[in-house]
Amino acid sequence: MIGNKMRDAINKQINNELYSAYLYLAMSAEAEIKGYKGTAQWFRVQFQEEMEHALKFKKYLLEQGAEVQLEAIAKPKIGFKSLLAMFEATLEHERFITDCIGKLMDLAVKEKDYATQILLQWYVTEQVEEEANDSEIIGMLKMAGSSTGALLMLDKQLGKRGAKG
Ligand code: OFO
Numbered sequence: 001m002i003g004n005k006m007r008d009a010i011n012k013q014i015n016n017e018l019y020s021a022y023l024y025l026a027m028s029a030e031a032e033i034k035g036y037k038g039t040a041q042w043f044r045v046q047f048q049e050e051m052e053h054a055l056k057f058k059k060y061l062l063e064q065g066a067e068v069q070l071e072a073i074a075k076p077k078i079g080f081k082s083l084l085a086m087f088e089a090t091l092e093h094e095r096f097i098t099d100c101i102g103k104l105m106d107l108a109v110k111e112k113d114y115a116t117q118i119l120l121q122w123y124v125t126e127q128v129e130e131e132a133n134d135s136e137i138i139g140m141l142k143m144a145g146s147s148t149g150a151l152l153m154l155d156k157q158l159g160k161r162g163a164k165g
Contacts, residue, residue: 001064001065001066002061002064002066002113002115002116003111003113005107005111006107006108006111006113006116007061007064007066007067008069009103009104009107010057010060010061010066010104010116011061011067011068011069011070011071013057013100013101013104014054014057014058014061014068014070015070015071015073016097016100017050017051017053017054017057017097018050018051018054018073019073019074019076020050020053020093020097021047021048021050021051021054022073022074022076023076023077023078023093024043024044024046024047024050024090025043025044025047025076026076026078027043027076027078027080027086027090028040028041028042028043028044028046028047030078030079030080030086031043031083031086036083036155037155037159038154038155038156038157038158038159038160039083039086039155039158039159040159041158041159041161042158042159042161045161045162046090053123053126056119056122057119060116060119064115077089082141083141083151083154083155084138084141084142087134087137087138087141088138090134091131091134091135091138094127094130094131094134095131097127097130098127098131101120101123101124101127102124104116104120104123105117105120105124108120137154137158140154141154
């Protein structure tokens with residue numbers, strides 16, 4: 001059984017994860033409509049991963065006998081002038097999520113909630129990977145600059161990210 005504060009904080013994080021999924025789904029659609037099919041695929045996979053993050057928290061709450069409270073999901077902010085701007089916004093969003101996970105961990109430590117600390121360790125590791133992936137892509141996009149050929153090659157490479165499930 002977990003405390004009410006921890007339960008509420010995890011429920012809030014479920015909403016953050018669902019917003020992340022929604023944001024990446026919107027980015028995927030925007031990339032596709034602009035002709036970047038590979039990028040669209042990359043964000044589709046990202047969307048699926050975020051859904052999994054939300055489901056993992058939901059499963060945990062239910063295992064702990066705690067109530068799952070789903071709230072409205074905000075409208076994602078899209079409309080990017082370039083792929084670089086899209087990935088910079090992605091990294092910024094992931095940094096926000098990393099901060100949220102850190103705050104959840106702070107609370108779990110304060111509450112001496114060891115089970116939640118173990119769950120959160122997975123998310124801590126995941127955030128390191130997500131930020132690193134985004135930074136790597138941003139680096140490549142900066143190298144590509146405004147070269148259409150380089151951007152299309154990179155787009156093709158991003159499209160190799162396999163869809164899950
Ligand atoms: Fe993009 O990461 Fe979820 O937590």
